[in-house]
Amino acid sequence: MIIVALSQLLPLLGSLLAGVAVIIVRLKAASKPTSLRKIIAPPLGMATGFLMFVVPDTRIPWLWALAAFAVGAVFFAYPLIATSRFEVKDGQIYLKRSKIFVVIIVALLAVRVLLHDVVDAYVTIPQSAGLFFLLAFGMLLPWRLAMWKGYAVVEKQLAGDGASQGAGRAR
Template sequence: MIYFTTGMAIVMAIVVFKLRMKETERPVNAKKIILPPVFMSTGALMFLFPMFQVTRAELLEALIAGMIFSILLIKTSKFEVRDEQIYIQRSKAFVFILIGLVVIRLVAKLILGSTLEIGVLGGMFFLLAFGMIVPWRVVMLYQYKKVKAAYFNEGKMV
């Protein structure tokens, strides 16, 4: 089971990397920034099942860790205006940050996997990811609106 979940984590990291690279090729809008955490929020339904339920302390630990990790994503997410459209800039650091986060996740899974039940661990990793993506996307939306206001006046370049 550990090999399967580790393999899935690596596959998911590759998918996230490819999606992020595609994201830099297309113009960004508020909807594209807001929707990922909304779609991800449906995963919280897992907590309806007892095996995934976490304690308050575990919930706080996971969310705080996610918020701390979100700082790395926030720092590497910048916008630029090209061809009268707003794009997210490619960041060379993003690849290394993503790899680092995957390694940290795998090490944490190995360490915590022996002390926590697999369902609780899954719930905590979901909360960590959610605690990471929500602040990141909120800041992205704020930055997007700032860039849009600075460069555009009623749909025309200033």
């Protein structure tokens, strides 16, 4: 009985700790200037997770994979894209803190916890991991691509302002 309770509680605690860690890292990052490297690093790093599909136990039908990615892109990425803005302070580009980010991370965690039993009734635990990975990657990739585009616009404006008004001048 205790082992069963622990087997259900430990993954939940792990997910909660991971979610809290993501929120803390994200909030700390907002206090430092951003760069193109900081924008593209997360999806590149996360892309290594696709190696999980080398293991046959994690494989899922293509339609399920596309659906998971699409749900992430539509329901989770869009609010982040809509609320992610850049600002210039002292000649540096910063990502403005978005309160919706914390809401999205908590919502992802809630979806995972609430759907855990439903998903596990149809797929194995490794397949569930694959589905939720694709959902998260579907959120991250479009969001970061939109950030890249927004960063490029602000960087171009900053370079134009610097050339016309003198380098290092804040907007």
